[in-house]
Amino acid sequence: MAFLQGLDSHIVIVGCGISGLGAAMRLVQHGFHKVRIVEATGRAGGRIKTTLWGGKFVEIGANWIHGPCQENPVFRLACDYHLLDEKSMTEENQSIDVEGHPPFVPNWFTSSGQKVSVGMTEPASMLYMKLLQESQEFSVEDQEVLPTSSVGEFIKCKAKQALDEEQVDKTTKDLKQAVINTLLKAECCVSGTHSMDDVCLRAFGMYKTLPGLDCTFPGGYEGLIRCMAQDLPKDIVSYNKPVKCIHWNCTDQNSSSSEKRLPVLVECEDGEKIPADHVILTVSLGFLKRNHKTLLNPEIPPHKVQSIQNLGFGTNNKIFLEFEEPFWDPDCEIIFFLWEDEPELTDVVSNLDIFWMKKLFGFTVMTPAERYGHVLCGWIAGHESEHMETLSQVELECTITRLIRRFTGNPTITPKRVLRSQWYHDPYTYGSYTYIAKGCSGQDIDNLVEPLPLKGSQSKPLQVLFGGEATNRSFFSTVHGALLAGWREAERLISHYAPSTFPEACSSKL
Numbered sequence: 001m002a003f004l005q006g007l008d009s010h011i012v013i014v015g016c017g018i019s020g021l022g023a024a025m026r027l028v029q030h031g032f033h034k035v036r037i038v039e040a041t042g043r044a045g046g047r048i049k050t051t052l053w054g055g056k057f058v059e060i061g062a063n064w065i066h067g068p069c070q071e072n073p074v075f076r077l078a079c080d081y082h083l084l085d086e087k088s089m090t091e092e093n094q095s096i097d098v099e100g101h102p103p104f105v106p107n108w109f110t111s112s113g114q115k116v117s118v119g120m121t122e123p124a125s126m127l128y129m130k131l132l133q134e135s136q137e138f139s140v141e142d143q144e145v146l147p148t149s150s151v152g153e154f155i156k157c158k159a160k161q162a163l164d165e166e167q168v169d170k171t172t173k174d175l176k177q178a179v180i181n182t183l184l185k186a187e188c189c190v191s192g193t194h195s196m197d198d199v200c201l202r203a204f205g206m207y208k209t210l211p212g213l214d215c216t217f218p219g220g221y222e223g224l225i226r227c228m229a230q231d232l233p234k235d236i237v238s239y240n241k242p243v244k245c246i247h248w249n250c251t252d253q254n255s256s257s258s259e260k261r262l263p264v265l266v267e268c269e270d271g272e273k274i275p276a277d278h279v280i281l282t283v284s285l286g287f288l289k290r291n292h293k294t295l296l297n298p299e300i301p302p303h304k305v306q307s308i309q310n311l312g313f314g315t316n317n318k319i320f321l322e323f324e325e326p327f328w329d330p331d332c333e334i335i336f337f338l339w340e341d342e343p344e345l346t347d348v349v350s351n352l353d354i355f356w357m358k359k360l361f362g363f364t365v366m367t368p369a370e371r372y373g374h375v376l377c378g379w380i381a382g383h384e385s386e387h388m389e390t391l392s393q394v395e396l397e398c399t400i401t402r403l404i405r406r407f408t409g410n411p412t413i414t415p416k417r418v419l420r421s422q423w424y425h426d427p428y429t430y431g432s433y434t435y436i437a438k439g440c441s442g443q444d445i446d447n448l449v450e451p452l453p454l455k456g457s458q459s460k461p462l463q464v465l466f467g468g469e470a471t472n473r474s475f476f477s478t479v480h481g482a483l484l485a486g487w488r489e490a491e492r493l494i495s496h497y498a499p500s501t502f503p504e505a506c507s508s509k510l
């Protein structure tokens, strides 16, 4: 009986990204019928965002299914909805383990306009990959003394030792240093951080990769969002409805006698107040960092706030460029730019206004060319990326054109079109994704996950639940992490109302 009453509970999900959609689907499948998603913007998907650009689909947000194998729920869903290429779904491609670094074929260009052979750059890139792997092998459980506290310091320190020990001429050494700098800048994009010096060494191994060769959605990632939304009851999502404040722990005195006495009241910016038994919050960590003080009333307890502040949430942006003709090799999958004038091992730029573009490590090539034409996707992370967002389109195009001309040594090459993402200035995201900052641990993620009211409270349980990409210890920063987190919070409510075995009759009927 308790369970059937539970199905009547009012559940508000804040945010219609994949985490919120996943939570809603799971609840609806289990018979909850008073589920509502409240979304600030006019669209579903959040950081999954596909745009048509010159007739082609490009991903402003998430691009790959990282680790597409049966264990990956995003891969399973995408297969069920028939959204992937045959090639992505082969057993062979599901079992390849690339450990988070797909083996892209590179081309290297220098700031003096030279193309350098892979043979020249390989020793340094192998050294870098070895150090990166070592940096993932520390663990939170081992109480060993760490050589440094951040991944960046660790890699730079070990790389410096290795370079100093080698008996090579200055030119060779400078080239190796430039290679490592470029790969560190690329790692800033992967981690979504300003500098690898900000990423915690002890927790770096906590992020787990899944087997499978990363794949993309030929018809755009947002196709997955559309399919999920279609499987939900109509009108379950309210768009253009930013939530201003979640009043929880409401006492009986507050609610008018005619209203059912619900413990939570979701106040929207437009003035609507939605009573609820449970709220699942899936806003980004960036949004929480900025708005935690006003988003909940009473405020989020101090130890949760501390963890929200401790965890890292940085910026990674894309700059798409289309060319008439490729300047890269036919088999090239990734282009790296090497700055020859950087005097030391570093992944940050000294003067943002003038030198922000030095943070752009290079480009991935959009393949297949039959689908995209000659399109590159540039990657830039950190404060340099946040600065890039503020430039006018004309200024961005000028700077990028100059950059390409310099590195290719071709004084007339001009991109046909330029398109960028601006995730830091998106007021409902405030950055790109979560990383484990220096001084943080998995405990901070656990603190963030902890529902309100905290254990031991006399008030009604599970009033505010926390989902979203930032709330999974192994898979933070990914689409599958976000989906799993949404499911986890839905399951928390399902098992709350069905504490013992779940009634089969209900699940099959509903």
Ligand SMILES: Cc1cc2nc3c(=O)[nH]c(=O)nc-3n(C[C@H](O)[C@H](O)[C@H](O)COP(=O)(O)OP(=O)(O)OC[C@H]3O[C@@H](n4cnc5c(N)ncnc54)[C@H](O)[C@@H]3O)c2cc1C
Residues within 6 Å of the ligand: 014, 015, 016, 017, 018, 019, 020, 038, 039, 040, 041, 044, 045, 046, 047, 048, 060, 061, 062, 063, 064, 065, 066, 241, 242, 243, 244, 282, 283, 284, 287, 316, 317, 318, 421, 423, 428, 429, 431, 432, 433, 467, 468, 469, 470, 476, 477, 478, 479, 480, 482
């Ligand atoms: C540039 C970039 C590239 C990426 N590449 C990949 C990739 O290749 N593979 C991968 O796995 N992951 C990638 N990611 C990460 C992935 O996109 C995210 O981890 C995932 O989409 C997050 O889903 P979410 O539901 O947790 O959050 P979101 O998608 O951010 O959804 C949260 C929703 O809440 C809404 N919201 C915020 N505040 C309010 C409010 N006050 N009231 C109501 N609604 C609100 C937002 O508008 C948003 O729709 C990338 C991200 C970026 C930015």
Ligand SMILES: *[C@@H]1O[C@H](CO)[C@@H](O)[C@H](O)[C@H]1NC(C)=O
Residues within 6 Å of the ligand: 086, 087, 088, 090, 092, 093, 213
């Ligand atoms: C694996 O995927 C790649 C990239 O899509 C493709 O080129 C290759 O043919 C696939 N392998 C198999 C066995 O299908």
Ligand SMILES: *[C@@H]1O[C@H](CO)[C@@H](O)[C@H](O)[C@H]1NC(C)=O
Residues within 6 Å of the ligand: 249, 251, 298, 459
């Ligand atoms: C919630 O309400 C109860 C009962 O009114 C009160 O004792 C408790 O302090 C409140 N909790 C918070 C976090 O305000």
Ligand SMILES: *[C@@H]1O[C@H](CO)[C@@H](O)[C@H](O)[C@H]1NC(C)=O
Residues within 6 Å of the ligand: 247, 250, 251, 254, 265, 297
């Ligand atoms: C309920 O009452 C408390 C204490 O009077 C107040 O702090 C809170 O804002 C009220 N909640 C709402 C939703 O009005």
Ligand SMILES: *[C@@H]1O[C@H](CO)[C@@H](O)[C@H](O)[C@H]1NC(C)=O
Residues within 6 Å of the ligand: 445, 446, 449, 471, 472, 473, 474, 475, 484, 485, 488
């Ligand atoms: C993250 O997801 C994995 C895989 O489903 C799960 O085992 C783990 O418990 C999750 N962690 C958290 C904190 O939700």
